[in-house]
Amino acid sequence: MGELLVRNARIVYPATRGFVIDHGWLLVREGVIAGLAAGSVPLEVARPVAGRQEIDAAGMTLLPGLLNTHMHLYSMYSRGISTGRASHNFLDVLQDLWWRLDRSLLKDACWMSATFSGMDSLRCGTTTIIDHHASPSYVTGSLSTLSDALGKIGLRHVLSYEITDRNGMPEAVEGIEENLRFFDEVHDKRQLASGMVGLHASFTVSDATLATLRKRVGSRDPGYHVHVAEGAIDEADSLNKYGKRIVARLDDAGLLGPRSIAVHCVGVDASERELLAISGTPVVVNTVSNMNNAVGLPAVREMLEAGIHVGIGTDGYTANMFEEFRNTLVGLRHRYEDPSGFWTQVQEAQIETNADIVSRLTGRSVGRLEEGAAADFVLVDYASPTPLNPGNAFGHVFFGMSADLVDTVVVNGNVVVKGHRVLAVNREDLERESQKVAKAVWESFDRLSWLPTSN
Ligand SMILES: [Zn+2]
Incomplete structure (x- = not known):
């Protein structure tokens, strides 16, 4: 680490109460922003400092790095795969594709998917991912494998393992232990890695597993990362087996709160929105994934009216947050038939x-x-054809900027992407290695037989 000085940048913070500095500088010390301001670098900052890196960002726009709050790095190995038959509904999608794929991942595939997919994220200007991982054939140690790979390329990450007992209790317990092992290993270290506890979904987690989890978590407050009511099967299962809706079940198990993430929430009702709001649990929506799985879009307007904080993730469908937040806007406008809503x-x-x-x-x-x-910030090679000010900065990000224009990425004060290339890896070598691993993953995938279709 040390110091990094960026000069001559247009600095844009495209928040609702953000700012635009037409020509300014930004100083980094020990991984943290130590100062930023308009104009030329003042003398006290410009003084020579041994080992300081400098970037002349003339012509570039500096933005905060984008964040992806729901990701599945392992989904990378689905690219180009064939399940061999048509899926009729959400459960089929899980059984035909994802539950055969995750079971086929061993250590090398976990490492490679984190490296490759993490590289894609960085090149798209994403500087933090919150990942939800599953590899039932390689549970213990899997989060450390992902973290090692992501640390090497310099991507900030919050990891969790998807606990489930759909393959039996021993595997559920292994998932619980892996979450807690990794959480304890990285907690409060203030490095690139953080942990939380993941659960696949209500319909694949029994009360016995929830009780075991609660006991093992003890006094920790890790936050829980869980798919909620993504497909209709999830809510129906909860009502059938437990006589209550999913969010009420999660609340009873003590899993809600500001550190938790309720992902999707396509099928939640008003009573569940109230519980999410009262507990301060944010919802992360994944619009493109929902449309791809044909499960409908969540009632985001009603969530916001209830006071829920709503974030955006990609669900592993893409690494490109520029693409995702654009599609979130158009998806919601389409859902509500409101051409001026949701900006x-x-x-x-x-x-x-x-x-x-x-x-x-x-x-x-x-x-x-x-x-x-x-x-954690990015330099975008963006020439603005119209006036750019705090009131319209997000309009420029939305309509003018894209992942292709991301030139430089800095995470924790380190330059990790330059000229659109991730510095820590040789992409050609990585591609060759990854394809070798993919062959083994796909062979295993083909050997795993289909479960009967659900309709
Ligand atoms: Zn997901």
């Missing part, structure tokens, strides 16, 4: 709520351009 709400979800979620889980200010925040 401020999507801006707030992407820039502010995602930053709040990551900051709570990492114990530091992340995703913001302010003194004392983690020095």
Whole structure:
């Protein structure tokens, strides 16, 4: 680490109460933003400092790094795969694709998917991911494997393992232990890695597993990362087996709170929205994934009216947050047949709520351009054809900027992408290695037989 000085940048913080500095500088010390201001670098900052790195950002726009608050790195190995038959509904999608794929992942595939997918995230200007991992054939140690890979390329991460007993209790217990082992290993270290506890979904987690989890968590407050009512099967299962809706079940198990993330929430009702709001549990929506799985879109307007904080993730569908927040806006406008709705709400979800979620889980200010925040930012090669000011900055980010224009990425004060290339890896070598691993993953995938279709 040490110091990094960025000069001559246009600095844009595209928050609802953000700012634009047409020509300014930003100083990083020990991974943290130590100062930023308009104009030329003042003399006391410009003095020579041994080992300081400098970037002349003339022509570039500096933005806070984008955050992806729900990701599945392992989904990378689904690219180009064939399940061999058509899935008729959400459960089929899980059984035909995801539960065969995750079971096929061993250590090398976990490492490679984190490296490759993490590299894609960085190149798209994403500086933190909150990942939800599953690899039932390699549970213990899997989160450390992902973390090693992500640490090497320099991507900030919050990891958890998807606890489930759909394959039996021993595997559920192994998942619980892996979450807690990793959480304890990285907690409060203030490095690139943080942990939380993951659960796959209500319909794949029994009360016995929840009781075991609660006992093992003890006095920790890790926060819980769980898919909620993504497909209709989840809510129906909870009502059938437990006589209550999913969010009530999670509340009874003590899993809600500001450090937790309720992902999707497509099928939640007003009573569940109230519980999410009262407990301060943020919801992370994943619009493109929902549309791809044909499960409908969540009632975001009603969530916001209930006082829920809504963030945005990709669910592993893409690493590109520029693409995701655009599609979130158009998806919601389409859902509500409202051509002028959701502008401020999507801006707030992407820039502010995602930053709040990551900051709570990492114990530091992340995703913001302010003194004392983690020095995670991007330089975008963007020429502005129209006036750019605090009132319309998000409009420029939304309509003018894209992942392709991300030139330089800084995470924790370190330059990790330059000229659109991740510095820590040789992409050609990585591609070759990854394809070798993919062959083994796909062979295993093909050997795992289908379960009967659910309709
Ligand atoms: Zn997911």
